[in-house]
Amino acid sequence: MKSPDKHRKIIRAATKVFAKKGFFNARISDIAKEAKVADGTIYLYFNNKFDILLSVFEQEIGKLIDQVSLLLKKEDNPKIKLEIFITNHLEEMKKNRYLAEVIHIELRQTSKLIREYRKNTFNEYLAIIASIIEQGQEAGVFRKEIEPEIARQMVFGALDEISRCWHIGNDCPFTTEEVSQQITSILQVGILAPNN
Amino acid sequence: MKSPDKHRKIIRAATKVFAKKGFFNARISDIAKEAKVADGTIYLYFNNKFDILLSVFEQEIGKLIDQVSLLLKKEDNPKIKLEIFITNHLEEMKKNRYLAEVIHIELRQTSKLIREYRKNTFNEYLAIIASIIEQGQEAGVFRKEIEPEIARQMVFGALDEISRCWHIGNDCPFTTEEVSQQITSILQVGILAPNN
Amino acid sequence: MKSPDKHRKIIRAATKVFAKKGFFNARISDIAKEAKVADGTIYLYFNNKFDILLSVFEQEIGKLIDQVSLLLKKEDNPKIKLEIFITNHLEEMKKNRYLAEVIHIELRQTSKLIREYRKNTFNEYLAIIASIIEQGQEAGVFRKEIEPEIARQMVFGALDEISRCWHIGNDCPFTTEEVSQQITSILQVGILAPNN
Amino acid sequence: MKSPDKHRKIIRAATKVFAKKGFFNARISDIAKEAKVADGTIYLYFNNKFDILLSVFEQEIGKLIDQVSLLLKKEDNPKIKLEIFITNHLEEMKKNRYLAEVIHIELRQTSKLIREYRKNTFNEYLAIIASIIEQGQEAGVFRKEIEPEIARQMVFGALDEISRCWHIGNDCPFTTEEVSQQITSILQVGILAPNN
DNA sequence: GATGAATGAGCGTTCATTCAT
DNA sequence: GATGAATGAACGCTCATTCAT
Numbered sequence: 001m002k003s004p005d006k007h008r009k010i011i012r013a014a015t016k017v018f019a020k021k022g023f024f025n026a027r028i029s030d031i032a033k034e035a036k037v038a039d040g041t042i043y044l045y046f047n048n049k050f051d052i053l054l055s056v057f058e059q060e061i062g063k064l065i066d067q068v069s070l071l072l073k074k075e076d077n078p079k080i081k082l083e084i085f086i087t088n089h090l091e092e093m094k095k096n097r098y099l100a101e102v103i104h105i106e107l108r109q110t111s112k113l114i115r116e117y118r119k120n121t122f123n124e125y126l127a128i129i130a131s132i133i134e135q136g137q138e139a140g141v142f143r144k145e146i147e148p149e150i151a152r153q154m155v156f157g158a159l160d161e162i163s164r165c166w167h168i169g170n171d172c173p174f175t176t177e178e179v180s181q182q183i184t185s186i187l188q189v190g191i192l193a194p195n196n
Numbered sequence: 197m198k199s200p201d202k203h204r205k206i207i208r209a210a211t212k213v214f215a216k217k218g219f220f221n222a223r224i225s226d227i228a229k230e231a232k233v234a235d236g237t238i239y240l241y242f243n244n245k246f247d248i249l250l251s252v253f254e255q256e257i258g259k260l261i262d263q264v265s266l267l268l269k270k271e272d273n274p275k276i277k278l279e280i281f282i283t284n285h286l287e288e289m290k291k292n293r294y295l296a297e298v299i300h301i302e303l304r305q306t307s308k309l310i311r312e313y314r315k316n317t318f319n320e321y322l323a324i325i326a327s328i329i330e331q332g333q334e335a336g337v338f339r340k341e342i343e344p345e346i347a348r349q350m351v352f353g354a355l356d357e358i359s360r361c362w363h364i365g366n367d368c369p370f371t372t373e374e375v376s377q378q379i380t381s382i383l384q385v386g387i388l389a390p391n392n
Numbered sequence: 393m394k395s396p397d398k399h400r401k402i403i404r405a406a407t408k409v410f411a412k413k414g415f416f417n418a419r420i421s422d423i424a425k426e427a428k429v430a431d432g433t434i435y436l437y438f439n440n441k442f443d444i445l446l447s448v449f450e451q452e453i454g455k456l457i458d459q460v461s462l463l464l465k466k467e468d469n470p471k472i473k474l475e476i477f478i479t480n481h482l483e484e485m486k487k488n489r490y491l492a493e494v495i496h497i498e499l500r501q502t503s504k505l506i507r508e509y510r511k512n513t514f515n516e517y518l519a520i521i522a523s524i525i526e527q528g529q530e531a532g533v534f535r536k537e538i539e540p541e542i543a544r545q546m547v548f549g550a551l552d553e554i555s556r557c558w559h560i561g562n563d564c565p566f567t568t569e570e571v572s573q574q575i576t577s578i579l580q581v582g583i584l585a586p587n588n
Numbered sequence: 589m590k591s592p593d594k595h596r597k598i599i600r601a602a603t604k605v606f607a608k609k610g611f612f613n614a615r616i617s618d619i620a621k622e623a624k625v626a627d628g629t630i631y632l633y634f635n636n637k638f639d640i641l642l643s644v645f646e647q648e649i650g651k652l653i654d655q656v657s658l659l660l661k662k663e664d665n666p667k668i669k670l671e672i673f674i675t676n677h678l679e680e681m682k683k684n685r686y687l688a689e690v691i692h693i694e695l696r697q698t699s700k701l702i703r704e705y706r707k708n709t710f711n712e713y714l715a716i717i718a719s720i721i722e723q724g725q726e727a728g729v730f731r732k733e734i735e736p737e738i739a740r741q742m743v744f745g746a747l748d749e750i751s752r753c754w755h756i757g758n759d760c761p762f763t764t765e766e767v768s769q770q771i772t773s774i775l776q777v778g779i780l781a782p783n784n
Numbered sequence: 785g786a787t788g789a790a791t792g793a794g795c796g797t798t799c800a801t802t803c804a805t
Numbered sequence: 806g807a808t809g810a811a812t813g814a815a816c817g818c819t820c821a822t823t824c825a826t
Binding site for chain 4: 808
């Protein structure tokens with residue numbers, strides 16, 4: 001029977017290799033070497049290279065969902081919930097460089113497969129943002145005329161762009177906390193000065 | 197003398213092919229066929245496959261810069277300038293599906309070349325956003341505690357995520373105008389309801 | 393573990409193909425077909441096409457060195473040693489048509505690699521000639537004013553030109569033995585008639 | 589009408605380029621650039637790349653033949669004639685690096701075409717050596733049992749190997765004169781010390 | 785189950801040759 | 806005659822995938 005341990009090892013190795021080289025430049029043998037496994041062994045656990053990529057997402061983003069869900073469960077205030085989501089995402093991206101790169105590099109690589117995939121686990125993650133907005137609107141805390149879907153895209157787009165800039169190596173002179181606060185603040189009260 | 201017409205034809209073809217298949221899945225012969233030239237002809241105008249990608253950016257993003265610069269020149273109010281930038285970007289992405297895909301798919305290829313490249317033309321485009329924010333702060337229209345760099349990332353990230361969702365084929369029930377207004381509005385006054 | 397058998401098969405095939413077509417006209421797929429392996433298999437055993445050429449030399453010339461060294465060990469007389477070298481080389485070239493062609497065709501490829509290479513195994517082979525001359529001089533059998541290096545070049549040049557003519561297809565009406573004796577004789581006593 | 593001047597310019601350029609890069613690594617455009625002529629122009633004067641190579645030989649070796657023939661005409665003594673041939677060849681090879689490389693690199697490149705060619709002008713050059721030997725034998729100066737064909741091969745092989753070593757960049761601590769004398773001496777009186 | 789040698793389709797790129805101007 | 810842009814066949818090499826052990 002296939003060992004779940006080896007499955008995990010391969011996923012971890014693939015996450016690292018994809019992050020370092022990008023999906024197309026990563027070779028199966030790189031992943032095999034990183035996982036200390038024979039090339040052929042990988043095909044006992046995955047159908048093909050692309051399947052590995054999908055599994056990396058399932059696994060890693062599943063973890064993200066679990067983690068942030070746990071944090072959000074303890075809080076009722078939508079304002080704070082949004083802040084928690086933002087802070088958690090940024091912190092994770094800063095910590096888990098591999099996942100960050102896999103998301104922002106590989107998520108756009110292509111193609112129908114990814115597109116279909118995105119209707120699954122990853123969209124579940126994004127849906128959390130929309131649901132926070134909706135709860136806030138129901139609670140009268142957020143403006144009703146905001147479309148939760150658009151706001152969700154804004155939030156994720158903003159966060160993902162931030163993490164991309166971090167990992168591109170351009171110096172970013174701000175701490176995670178500062179960035180988190182600024183984004184939260186802009187989202188909450190906008191950029192206008194009081195009398196405008 | 198190498199014909200500038202052919203150069204343009206190849207760029208156009210490459211934009212289309214990269215958008216449809218992604219950089220790595222695009223074949224030189226695909227581009228050649230699309231441009232109705234021989235494979236070898238491409239190498240009279242470009243050094244290699246990657247050079248084509250860079251040229252596509254230079255060309256297309258140069259156009260974007262020119263266009264939005266022209267529009268912004270006519271306006272002084274930073275609030276409206278920001279709206280103009282947002283609207284123009286979204287409209288262009290909606291219209292020029294190929295450019296949109298090339299940006300959001302290919303901009304993420306890990307590559308020193310792209311990284312270096314991004315310090316050039318593309319960053320020029322992004323710098324426009326930051327400068328609008330700064331002008332607004334100087335004019336007292338935007339909050340001074342906003343970091344223009346972070347806001348810039350938020351804006352571009354949001355817009356890029358929007359355009360990605362459009363082209364991914366997920367139904368987006370909103371018009372360009374609605375999206376543009378919502379984003380502008382969130383950025384300007386935030387998402388909080390009046391008394392929060 | 394990569395099979396040494398396959399390594400040998402490829403070397404043998406390459407020797408044949410290089411001899412038949414020359415290095416530049418030889419195709420990797422020709423070698424693969426001749427060796428009855430897949431094209432890609434060749435790259436499990438060699439780094440690139442040029443590496444195959446070098447290996448052919450290492451292998452084949454190594455064999456030549458071993459063989460002639462063995463023969464020379466049994467003999468002390470420098471006169472006879474020289475004759476042995478000459479005869480052995482000519483016999484081998486006559487027998488091993490492929491090696492002969494590889495030497496005289498490929499040895500002349502301008503290439504830093506080959507030049508560096510020649511300082512290794514092949515030059516070892518040539519050095520045998522020089523050392524025979526030197527021994528002869530020490531023993532007082534050969535004239536002391538002969539430069540061993542120049543004589544060495546003469547000997548090898550002569551032998552290589554002979555073998556080239558054989559394989560070029562021009563009829564050569566002499567047996568290996570006759571040629572061997574003539575060359576040995578010219579080298580030993582020159583071409584002058586007794587009273588000149 | 590095709591200009592003989594341009595024909596000569598291309599030959600000269602090709603000699604240089606072939607010598608520098610070898611036949612297979614030389615590109616038609618290299619030759620065209622060196623000759624300050626358009627690529628296409630070359631095909632007005634030559635049928636194909638290989639034809640250029642043949643023409644280079646015809647031309648350059650023709651010159652060699654003329655030159656050495658002139659020198660030999662003035663001399664009757666076969667001993668001296670042989671010395672003249674040897675000295676002249678070595679001097680030319682030392683002077684005309686391009687021709688030297690073209691001979692020793694390209695002469696072995698390959699193939700049926702070259703082989704047929706060699707029955708022409710180049711063999712004429714080699715025949716000069718044989719005829720000197722024959723004259724010497726008739727005059728009783730050279731041993732009758734020497735086969736002129738074999739001696740010819742020895743002479744040319746020796747000379748060509750010398751010139752190859754020169755151009756390979758290996759240090760050769762001897763002057764042209766020394767080499768010439770040593771080779772002449774070995775050929776004439778052999779390498780044996782007086783009493784052997 | 786695990787291995788890693790073997791496979792071979794596939795692609796980026798080169799360059800001799802052609803031909804419209 | 807001269808040009809040089811255009812052509813496209815050809816090849817070295819890679820690497821995802823398979824399969825005998």
